Amino acid sequence: MMEALGRVVATERKPNTPHEFHFWTSLDCPVGIGTIVRVEGAHPVEGKIPRIYGIVVEGFSYTDLQTPMHDVLSHDGRPSNATFASSERAEIRLYTAAVLRQIPEEPLQPVPMGEVFLAEEADVATALRMDSYLKDGANTGIPVGVYRAGATDSVIYLDADFLLGPEAAHLNISGMSGLATKTSAVEWLLASLFAHFPASKGSVAAVCFNVKGPDLCFLDQPGKLEDRDRELYEKMGVKPGPFENVTYFAPYTAKGFGLNTLRSNEALLHNVKPLTWGLREVLQYAEVLLNKDDIDAKADALIDFITERVVDRRFDQDPYLSREHTVQSFGDLENWFKDLLRGLEKANSESWRTHHIATIRKVRNRLSNISTRCAGLVTDTGDVSDLPFGSFEDRAVYVVDVATLEEDAQDLIFARIVSKLREHLERRDLGVKHLVVFVDELNKYAPGDAPETYVRKMLLDIAERGRYLGLVLFSAQQFRSQVHRRVVGNSGTALYGRMDGDELATPGYSVLSPATRTKLATLEKGQLMVRHPHFTQPIFVRFPRPAVMQGRDGAERFPQASDVTLEHALYRSLRTVDPAVSMAWVSTLVALYDESELIAARNAALVSKPSNVRAFFESRLRKKIPAQPAFSGGLAPRESIPARSLPDDDPYGL
Amino acid sequence: MGHRAGVISSSDRSEKMGWPNSVHEARRFILGQLPGSAAVEGGSADAERYGRADEPAVLVEPSLTEGKSFRAIDVRSPDEPWLQSGFSGFLDGTQQISIVNQQKGVPIVWAKISAAVRVRVDRRLLAWHANAPSVSRRFYVPFRYLGAVDSGLAGDSRFVDTASPKRTETIPSRHPAALMEAALQLIQNDRERLELDLAEAWCARDDGILYMDGSITGSTIASSSKKVVGVIKTHRRLYADGDAFQVLVGLRAGERSSMFRVAPRTRSSVASWYVRIRETAGHDSLFGLVRVESAEDIEPARADEISRWIIAEGSPLSLPDGRWDKMAYGIRDTEEFLRAIS
Numbered sequence: 001m002m003e004a005l006g007r008v009v010a011t012e013r014k015p016n017t018p019h020e021f022h023f024w025t026s027l028d029c030p031v032g033i034g035t036i037v038r039v040e041g042a043h044p045v046e047g048k049i050p051r052i053y054g055i056v057v058e059g060f061s062y063t064d065l066q067t068p069m070h071d072v073l074s075h076d077g078r079p080s081n082a083t084f085a086s087s088e089r090a091e092i093r094l095y096t097a098a099v100l101r102q103i104p105e106e107p108l109q110p111v112p113m114g115e116v117f118l119a120e121e122a123d124v125a126t127a128l129r130m131d132s133y134l135k136d137g138a139n140t141g142i143p144v145g146v147y148r149a150g151a152t153d154s155v156i157y158l159d160a161d162f163l164l165g166p167e168a169a170h171l172n173i174s175g176m177s178g179l180a181t182k183t184s185a186v187e188w189l190l191a192s193l194f195a196h197f198p199a200s201k202g203s204v205a206a207v208c209f210n211v212k213g214p215d216l217c218f219l220d221q222p223g224k225l226e227d228r229d230r231e232l233y234e235k236m237g238v239k240p241g242p243f244e245n246v247t248y249f250a251p252y253t254a255k256g257f258g259l260n261t262l263r264s265n266e267a268l269l270h271n272v273k274p275l276t277w278g279l280r281e282v283l284q285y286a287e288v289l290l291n292k293d294d295i296d297a298k299a300d301a302l303i304d305f306i307t308e309r310v311v312d313r314r315f316d317q318d319p320y321l322s323r324e325h326t327v328q329s330f331g332d333l334e335n336w337f338k339d340l341l342r343g344l345e346k347a348n349s350e351s352w353r354t355h356h357i358a359t360i361r362k363v364r365n366r367l368s369n370i371s372t373r374c375a376g377l378v379t380d381t382g383d384v385s386d387l388p389f390g391s392f393e394d395r396a397v398y399v400v401d402v403a404t405l406e407e408d409a410q411d412l413i414f415a416r417i418v419s420k421l422r423e424h425l426e427r428r429d430l431g432v433k434h435l436v437v438f439v440d441e442l443n444k445y446a447p448g449d450a451p452e453t454y455v456r457k458m459l460l461d462i463a464e465r466g467r468y469l470g471l472v473l474f475s476a477q478q479f480r481s482q483v484h485r486r487v488v489g490n491s492g493t494a495l496y497g498r499m500d501g502d503e504l505a506t507p508g509y510s511v512l513s514p515a516t517r518t519k520l521a522t523l524e525k526g527q528l529m530v531r532h533p534h535f536t537q538p539i540f541v542r543f544p545r546p547a548v549m550q551g552r553d554g555a556e557r558f559p560q561a562s563d564v565t566l567e568h569a570l571y572r573s574l575r576t577v578d579p580a581v582s583m584a585w586v587s588t589l590v591a592l593y594d595e596s597e598l599i600a601a602r603n604a605a606l607v608s609k610p611s612n613v614r615a616f617f618e619s620r621l622r623k624k625i626p627a628q629p630a631f632s633g634g635l636a637p638r639e640s641i642p643a644r645s646l647p648d649d650d651p652y653g654l
Numbered sequence: 655m656g657h658r659a660g661v662i663s664s665s666d667r668s669e670k671m672g673w674p675n676s677v678h679e680a681r682r683f684i685l686g687q688l689p690g691s692a693a694v695e696g697g698s699a700d701a702e703r704y705g706r707a708d709e710p711a712v713l714v715e716p717s718l719t720e721g722k723s724f725r726a727i728d729v730r731s732p733d734e735p736w737l738q739s740g741f742s743g744f745l746d747g748t749q750q751i752s753i754v755n756q757q758k759g760v761p762i763v764w765a766k767i768s769a770a771v772r773v774r775v776d777r778r779l780l781a782w783h784a785n786a787p788s789v790s791r792r793f794y795v796p797f798r799y800l801g802a803v804d805s806g807l808a809g810d811s812r813f814v815d816t817a818s819p820k821r822t823e824t825i826p827s828r829h830p831a832a833l834m835e836a837a838l839q840l841i842q843n844d845r846e847r848l849e850l851d852l853a854e855a856w857c858a859r860d861d862g863i864l865y866m867d868g869s870i871t872g873s874t875i876a877s878s879s880k881k882v883v884g885v886i887k888t889h890r891r892l893y894a895d896g897d898a899f900q901v902l903v904g905l906r907a908g909e910r911s912s913m914f915r916v917a918p919r920t921r922s923s924v925a926s927w928y929v930r931i932r933e934t935a936g937h938d939s940l941f942g943l944v945r946v947e948s949a950e951d952i953e954p955a956r957a958d959e960i961s962r963w964i965i966a967e968g969s970p971l972s973l974p975d976g977r978w979d980k981m982a983y984g985i986r987d988t989e990e991f992l993r994a995i996s
Contacts, residue, residue: 064986084737086777086969087967087987088970
């Protein structure tokens with residue numbers, strides 16, 4: 001039987017309530033803010049000895065000193081003299097604990113006097129109501145970390161039904177940059193989720209948007225772990241290794257030679273795929289890129305017309321057009337606009353099919369601009385390289401690297417991918433049943449006090465309705481108070497790393513005790529405060545370092561490829577499809593063809609992944625007869641014909 | 655005659671109630687035992703108004719055992735700027751006195767007296783587990799003036815007859831103050847007995863030196879033991895008549911007086927001396943002054959050492975107790991402990 005470490009106390013001025021109680025301990029007791037304790041009542045209620053579980057939320061310490069002045073007088077005003085006093089003053093450690101659970105739960109009474117014990121592993125499970133989902137038959141626990149106090153080392157589980165739905169869903173993590181280890185926490189939690197998500201609940205995958213630096217660029221590479229991390233992995237039943245199935249997606253750079261990602265080292269290109277969209281893909285989300293001034297009702301109507309009636313259709317028999325058009329790319333669209341405007345000007349007409357010429361010019365300008373603003377992502381040729389919607393794999397991570405892109409391109413990528421994920425999940429044909437979408441920097445994408453944007457609307461939509469579809473948002477930000485309330489409010493689970501003092505002073509944290517806030521402001525790396533629907537109070541846990549290479553380490557070990565020539569870019573990318581591709585072959589083609597033609601062929605080859613890359617690639621190029629070297633092929637050299645001499649009387653001869 | 659639900663008759667109550675633990679319970683208990691008595695409301699402070707058991711303030715010529723004149727001796731050592739204490743335990747007693755009932759003008763006093771030893775371990779004071787604290791809860795009643803009472807009460811050892819020739823030298827008059835004085839005297843005696851029992855237990859079971867609050871002359875064992883030192887804070891009797899008085903009031907902090915012999919008529923004789931713990935500047939002449947009692951065969955050097963220990967016990971201050979100038983922190987801690995448990 002464990003020894004009692006404290007006793008419940010209550011006075012008229014500081015009474016116990018059904019939700020809070022006070023207890024004292026010895027001075028050397030291993031109790032602190034966040035410690036879970038158990039109270040054994042002394043008298044039965046309806047035949048049962050009440051048992052109360054609580055978590056320490058406040059601590060007090062004082063002596064029998066009446067005023068500080070007495071201590072000064074005691075030691076002649078010299079602090080060092082205090083060490084010579086024969087006796088130390090009587091001192092108390094008095095704690096306030098918030099009730100986690102009372103057993104029996106009815107009648108709900110104030111916490112009775114009784115002995116206080118440190119909660120053991122089974123107590124922690126009961127106190128946090130984890131027993132309901134860890135029991136045989138339920139087993140939906142996802143380890144989030146380990147709670148430690150004294151000799152107790154207890155795994156804290158989240159309920160998968162409340163993390164990925166359908167009961168509740170979503171997870172939000174807040175904390176200071178660099179110290180809160182937000183990205184590490186998400187990486188760890190994804191590993192834990194993949195290891196423990198019950199097979200009976202179906203498949204699960206994750207799409208992570210890498211929005212800054214190389215944070216998520218090396219998820220498939222092993223990271224440095226210490227022994228204590230391995231112990232935590234073992235305790236929580238998670239394999240301490242990198243993710244086994246990771247695919248990266250990144251648009252091309254503006255030049256189009258290489259991919260616009262920090263994971264551009266040649267050694268890692270095998271699972272990096274281009275992300276390119278054509279006209280059709282972009283037009284559906286034109287709203288993302290065009291501001292409200294751009295898309296008035298008239299412009300909107302024209303864009304709709306183009307999307308519905310022009311794109312991907314044979315457009316002929318129009319009196320203003322000089323020829324037939326089939327618009328499949330931004331290049332085709334530009335040609336269509338040019339032809340149409342020329343026809344209107346020639347006919348001196350002010351409108352075309354009710355659309356005023358000024359509106360047409362405006363829409364042309366804005367749409368043409370998209371391919372410039374999102375160069376590398378949006379192709380003029382219409383080639384599409386996308387996430388594998390429809391064939392997502394179980395326990396796979398799909399990282400979309402948008403870290404180095406312009407804001408417009410980031411928004412477009414986010415909006416389109418999330419929309420597509422949603423569409424597929426609605427149709428149940430994504431390939432997996434549950435999908436986690438991780439978005440960092442939510443302060444930027446879903447701010448609470450900024451004008452409505454398409455991206456924010458999408459995030460709100462996921463937060464409010466995603467759980468019914470299996471679309472779950474894992475989000476992170478530095479300042480929770482500045483994120484839209486409905487986004488964070490709909491997160492069933494919230495994690496907090498080390499917090500900034502100013503942030504903790506905002507009203508959202510007023511439900512926490514001053515001591516809990518202080519602890520939050522001083523959390524070490526690897527510590528988190530967890531709020532979860534089953535936990536009536538926040539719990540502090542420790543989680544292991546993620547077993548994947550950290551962004552900074554990865555950037556040092558796999559430095560980003562420097563700007564490459566077209567030859568090298570083609571060679572590198574085509575070799576990922578066919579290792580037999582030679583540099584000499586690439587060099588020959590580069591000498592013959594235009595840059596844009598080669599890039600288009602390369603993009604097509606990467607999308608199609610043909611069995612014979614060389615043949616496919618060459619088939620996409622216009623036929624050209626390469627220059628034959630003189631005297632080659634065993635032909636005899638032609639006899640040289642001497643130039644005829646000029647007549648002597650040639651008046652133009654010099 | 656029936657009973658109202660939830661109301662217990664006096665006879666039932668006395669049967670069902672255990673021995674009272676509080677003033678309120680004591681009041682109800684007596685109402686059950688002495689149906690003609692009337693409850694008296696009020697706290698223990700009121701009891702002090704009725705009478706005082708203090709002895710008169712007198713000056714006594716000291717019977718010197720050290721040197722030929724009563725003088726001040728500086729006990730401080732230049733090698734030891736900060737004094738260390740060698741006491742390992744502190745003994746003190748408390749009393750809580752209340753007039754709980756009165757019958758025909760006769761006060762019925764209930765007293766809770768207690769005594770405990772606190773030992774010092776790593777500078778922290780803890781209960782002495784070798785001997786549990788003593789707590790006594792008794793009624794002090796002058797049966798002579800109550801008329802016919804239940805003979806069982808008079809024979810109960812928890813009822814002390816304050817007007818019995820066996821317990822008092824002179825039988826007090828019916829004057830309530832005289833009865834109160836008699837009760838107070840008996841209570842103080844009982845308290846001293848509890849304290850001395852603990853001091854004797856200390857002599858038998860512990861090897862350390864015990865700081866006892868009060869005189870040790872009441873115990874032959876304690877007064878002859880080198881393990882118990884009595885420290886008296888009240889000075890109704892000052893052993894400093896004549897020239898000695900000027901020396902005494904002139905003692906400075908860190909000084910002790912010459913040793914003298916204290917030999918009460920009915921008690922054991924001890925060696926005694928005065929120690930000034932704190933400077934008197936701005937205070938009365940008895941500020942910070944205590945009288946120390948020890949076994950008679952004590953050497954002057956040992957008296958110096960014990961004096962230094964007593965001075966060292968002046969830190970930390972025992973404020974907010976009004977006697978903080980003389981009281982060791984260990985004694986205050988013992989009093990607080992007794993208040994908590996009794």
